[in-house]
Amino acid sequence: MNADRLQIHDLAGNGGASGFTLIHADAALLVLDKPAGLLAVPGRGDDKQDCLSARVQAVYPDALVVHRLDMATSGLMLMARSMAVQRALGAQFERRQLHKRYCAVVEGRPLPAPGPDGWSLIDLPIVVDWPRRPLRIIDSVHGKASQTRWRALGFDAAANTTWLELEPITGRSHQLRVHLQALGHPILGDRLYAPPDLQARSPRLLLHACSLGFVHPVSGEQMQLESPAPF
DSSP states (O other): OOOOOEEEOOTTSSSSOOOEEEEEEOSSEEEEEEOTTSBSSOOSSGGGOOBHHHHHHHHOTTOEEOOOOOTTOEEEEEEESSHHHHHHHHHHHHTTOSEEEEEEEEESOOOOOOOTTSOEEEEOOEEEOGGGTTOEEEOTTTOBOOEEEEEEEEEETTTTEEEEEEEESSOOTTHHHHHHHHTTOOBTTOTTTSOHHHHTTOSSOOEEEEEEEEEOTTTOOEEEEEOOOOO
16 A cells, blocks of 8 residues: 655644654554654653654654654654554564565675575674664674565666665664674665765665555554655
8 A cells, every 4th residue: 555645744833844754544553754863752861852753642642652763764664543553563563464674775785695585584693782882783692583684676886886675574673784784785874883984975874664564453454555765
């Protein structure tokens, strides 16, 4: 289902475009398109209270967070409109019945080791790098099992970059960014995991949550929402 985008602006009545982009809305849930550089939920400190969830709750007071995206990542984010729907969607996440796909631009040309469906798998355990929090690292001893499927969509020889489609099987923090760095192909614009020259090649992280599929917890309808990458 490709929904029309509705731009909600000026939530504070100050004349600014301080709103959000709504992809889908019904009585049970909302699907938003989060811009890069905006927190998904409030952080610590007065300067970190502006976030997508707060903006949405100013219009939909019943909206509840189901999952998050990194501040640097853009794309589709789901919110529930009751605790029962929040629990039902959370259960789909836990059972891996809610499917997310991302697109990214990485340095170089990853070499695939595709399975029968054309996808390759990164299977590397991830753990918090405690001395350098919030960074994560690959750790075969202490890391939690982490899997990401990927496939190449196109290679730009002049720029030496590759468009990838990514499907996280697990949902570790920074998983896609850490896995691609470990593969030797960091995401352009990644201020945490890419070397300075690749950070400088983009003003933002080139990672976008482009597809979200799940079963509507009330209607039972198979939902499929899409958001083209803005880069």
